[in-house]
Amino acid sequence: MHSVGPWLAIGVLALASGCATRSVDVRAKPGDPAAYTSWNCDRLFGEIDSVQQRAADVAYAVDARVGHNMIALGLGVTVFWPALLAMRPDGMEAVELAELKGRFEAMQVAAARRRCDTTLTAASASEGAGALPVALGDRLVYEHRAGHRGLPHELGMRVASLRSDPPEFSVDLDGQAVSLPQRSQLIGWQRLLRRELELGQVLAGELAAADASPGTARVRGQVVAIGPQQIGGRDFDVAVIELFGDAPAGAGGSTRLDGVMSVDRRSGVLLRLELRCENANYALRRRLVRVEAAGG
Incomplete structure (x- = not known):
């Protein structure tokens, strides 16, 4: 397998339909x-x-x-x-x-x-917040779909190092090591997440191809929910982040991007990512389905 940098890890490129729009604010109905x-x-x-x-x-x-x-x-x-x-x-x-x-x-x-x-x-x-939910050598198994109607593929990410923030991974797709040409089909984030993710926090960063291909998507995010979630027998402290921004388009233009990501607040491990955009380079669905223990 090929080792991938610490900010990698969110997906094989896919095509989705148009991006959603924002609606007007809904005021709370006062209670007594x-x-x-x-x-x-x-x-x-x-x-x-x-x-x-x-x-x-x-x-x-x-x-x-x-x-x-x-x-x-x-x-x-x-x-x-x-x-x-x-x-x-x-x-x-x-x-x-x-x-x-x-x-x-x-x-x-x-x-x-x-x-x-x-x-x-x-x-x-915050009980149990000190223990990481993944260990060195664990393989995180994601279901990947191209857009919202594509066939599922299995993306495996084995924890190669816990010293970086987020951890480093080696990657396989449908059981095969990801070759260098396929690196252009993987995107990750830069300067988006923070060490401490709090409710309501506003974030900003970039989405870009893992092989440093030209063109990045400028995104902003907001933590809209936090809470515990168990996946594959592991307990995660989840932050749900709404994403929106602009992705590159033809002739130097841009097109709207929006979506949502869920990450573990303790380790930075990605749990779910859904992006929608007319640019096929920034449209995908990714969901963690199980964790295979090291040596298992």
């Missing part, structure tokens, strides 16, 4: 904190978590209809409400999201009035 006066802190925290999970589920259902599939996390998800509301179209889902946001804010006020210790939820969310 007095409705939760009799609730204790545990009940408030439990319902706050449930409301955020329901909001993520609603947003995911909306996104699935347009092929975005932004938020797919398990229990314990924490969402960035401004982005969640602003990116959903008008309709019944927008109304429900506005109502959920109002309930969320009302329960936060009720929790503050009860002087509930919010540091307890932060501590529980």
